Amino acid sequence: MLTITSLSKRHANAVQAVFSGLSFSVQAGEVVALVGESGVGKSTLLNCIAGLEPADEGSILVGRQAQDIVRLGEAARAALRASSIGFVFQAFHVLPTLSVAQNIAVPLLLAGVAAGEHAARIEALLARVGLAGFGPRWPASLSGGELQRVAIARALVHRPALILADEPTGNLDPRTADEILALLLERVREQHAAALIVTHSQHVAQCCDRVLTLTPEGLQ
Amino acid sequence: MIRLAWWLVRAQFTTRRMATALSMLAIALGVALGYAIHLINAAALADFSQAMKSVQGEPDAVIAPRDSAGQVPLALINEIARDADVAIIAPVIETRVRIDNATMAVKLIGLDVFSAAAVTPKLLPRQSDRVAGGSVFEDGVYASPTLLARFKLAPGDAVTLVRGDTHWRTRIAGDLPAARPDDLLLVADIAWVQARFGPAGGVSEGRVRLASGVRVGNWLGAWAGRLPAGLALRAAEDDSARVSNVSRAYRVNLNVLALVALLTGAFLVFATQLTAVAQRSTQFALLGVLGLSPRLRLWQVLLEGLAIGVPGAGLGLVLGYVMSLAFTQVIGGDLGGGYFSGSAPAILPRPAPALGFFALGCAASLTGALYPAWLNRIQPLAQALKTGFAQSPPSGGAAPRRRRWLKGAAMALVALAAIGLTRLPALFDLPLAGYAAIALVLVLGIGAAPPVTQIVFGALARLRLPAPLRIAVQNIVQAPLMAQVAASGLIVSFALTVSMVTMVSSFRTAVDQWLDVVLPAPMYVRSKGVPLPRELLGALAQPAAPFEKVERSAAVSLSLDPQRPAVALLVRELDRAEAAARLPFTGAVLAAPADRLVVWISEPMQQLYRLAPGQSLRLPLLGREVEAFIGGTWRDYARQFGAVVIGAADYVALGGRFEPTDLALWPRPGEEAAARTWLAKFTADYGLEMAESGEIRKLSLSIFDKSFAVTYALEAAAMLIGLFGLAVTLAAGVWLRARELATLSALGFDRAMLTRAVMFEGAMIAGIGLVIGLACGVAVGAILTHVVNPQAFHWRMKLEIPWLQVLPGAALSLLAGIFASRFAARQATRLPVAQVLANAQ
């Protein structure tokens, strides 16, 4: 689902590379935790995988067709994200002007899923994340934990092959964090997707199938 | 995908109702103005050419004297009638008469009933049953229905037609069933008219229908060489061309105003969409992460622009239609320009122009959305998610200093180009180069905004200001885009306002001074085209008349160019020696050689026919070509198509009949009241019009003010748009800094401090905008006064900058700008600090 080979990245005005020569892969149905010190480049790596930032060298094969996102143009990267990647952020990043249901529908619209299926899928997923009946509500009226569940539902709704999560629970109290994480893992496994989860929490890392540690010297 | 786009558009509209509605309105206003002008003008032109057709019929060619005092000899009419290529020629006599002693003169047309049936069927009379016996045209006159109604006459009534000293007692024999509702005319047999009012041995016009298969151009060519000097043969098509040429410059000017309104609309869309893009940068970045492609991010913003433009343009069409109806009812079809008279023309919207104006409105709002859309497309996703809106594309390429140098050079080039354009002559009789120069001045003003903001705020940043102010200043130095946009809006709107005020004030001052010179006498009498009665002229010559001095004048029209409206020949009692004192000359007055005829031409005449004092001018006068020496050019703000003054004595010496129609009267000192009563008897008996110079002056200036009233409305609209742009962009700037401001609050700055900081920022931006706007406005005003006006209307004037209006206007705008920034500040301080800090990571 995700295969990375000799990946290097240096920021535009930076002297030192954030990382270089990274190689690893994540299989379908596998949930991998990515840990490391602050500033070591975890978010940068996730951004490169999602094609939000360009990588300098190496290749990143994503999805069932194993397309190399490093070699794709901007529009093709966007299309690949729409079809194969789900993203969850530390900050909830929900569109405030769309209702909960509309927020979740966005990936379906972008992936071109037939409109007739939307309502049922969204309802089912909302129920699975414990937000049954929240569809017509506006984001401003939800709590942080609820918003993060909306974000998780949105990351899963179009059944992406790969899920990327950047500290998905960093903003929440430990109990809610555990609940949300359990939910995320459960859904990922249910959909037989691959997942790469950046986290600072030992507990979260333990729940994953495998733990990768990013250090300035490389992966361990 | 369409659904997503629609959701976003709807969300955008509901969260920013005010900005969206105002942008929509501005677009609507531009479209409405342009469309209304188009509708009114099309209607007026159609109306005018129909009116002309109803009176003139639809001949192929017309033969007429080039001098309105001249005639076409009957012998020539007969000769043309014998030409095998001519199907029929209809001789016509046109003259003006009064009915009894009414003040208004009406047209009397003498026709030959047989040829008229073929050429001018709309003028065919219908005999009333009430009028006994005889055949059509046997006796009496036929009146158009409108004339009957206006004068409360009915067939069978006796009327006296008066022209000068000639009276024709006759009766209304019937009506003109095919006359148009506006036609105020009388028709009678040509022989009867000729017997009463002349001209003996000739007619006013011959209207020619050619045999089928004969080409008008060929036929005209064949005859051109054979005509006597004072006559001209023209294709009837020339008349329509002339009609449309008459009001062309005026129309184009109005259209430029409409275009300006549309451009301000585009600016508002720009400000709205730019701030919308900035405020939603995280949202768009998120959508990008979810897979919305960059191209779709671009299209989304364009679509939002279009979503403003489509309803705006649609509303504009409706508004334009309503406006055109209202205008034609209230002011008439000439938009106050005085070119067409008559009743309100019928407005007839057609699909093609409506679609054109609709497209123009959409294009304007798309243009406004273009740059914001592009900025949205190039936002770096990861960064936008983390820190929000990036104001400029990631820089690269040329070093900053070199870029600054290049920008300076480009601006110098633009300035040079603008100066060069003001030197160019009119293109197609229109001041197109002048308009282009104005556009360049505005570009220059907008281009000056970024460096000036940078310099001013850079200098402020080095001052020791109180902390909140320093933070505001620092913010603009770091992120100047919003400030630049706000300043540009003010620059353009204030420049337009200042230039308009300057142009109108220069014009008004010039007209005011000109009226002083052209109205030297205390009293005036005129008879509107009908010669003054000899009884009055005789009485004036008596020593008993309470006047110290009387100057008589008459006017004739001369056709110098069939494509242009006729030129007025003003016959005045003027000595060549005293001309310099009596006419408002623009330059030196040349002494003519004693043996030569001298005339003085008006400024529009000089421009239109490219003449100069000292040259000789050939005038088609009294049936021949007369060569005259041009003694000088005088200022004339009344006759846009040219006028020539000739001394009455010279005119008479050439063989002309001096039949005065206007009098300038100087009552004996102390006898003003007596003079008024002395005149009253004549004015009542002969339907003359008497006015004192003060009244004429007041009336002229009030007409002037009325015709420019619409510009004040436009100025107000422009300033409102500029100020609104300032408020929108400042508010957006504040919104973008919500986090920063919230942090400051959390650190202990109170609301009043933050409000002051934002207001200070607004005042500085408004100040910069107003100063640059003032400079551009003066430049544009000078171009309007010195380039556009002379090229469009052929008159010149001195530049008068009305500082007494401009400076208070600037102060008021500054206050309004500070007020607008207060609105923005209020938004900022109302942000819930805790929520902002919690939400934004």
Ligand SMILES: Nc1ncnc2c1ncn2[C@@H]1O[C@H](COP(=O)(O)OP(=O)(O)OP(=O)(O)O)[C@@H](O)[C@H]1O
């Ligand atoms: N746009 C940028 N330009 C230059 N350097 C950057 C940019 N973005 C991030 N960096 C640098 O790259 C390094 C990696 O940053 P990144 O955000 O990936 O760290 P991280 O591992 O996610 O840290 P954290 O756990 O604190 O989120 C940091 O040293 C940061 O300073």
Ligand SMILES: [Mg+2]
């Ligand atoms: Mg990070």
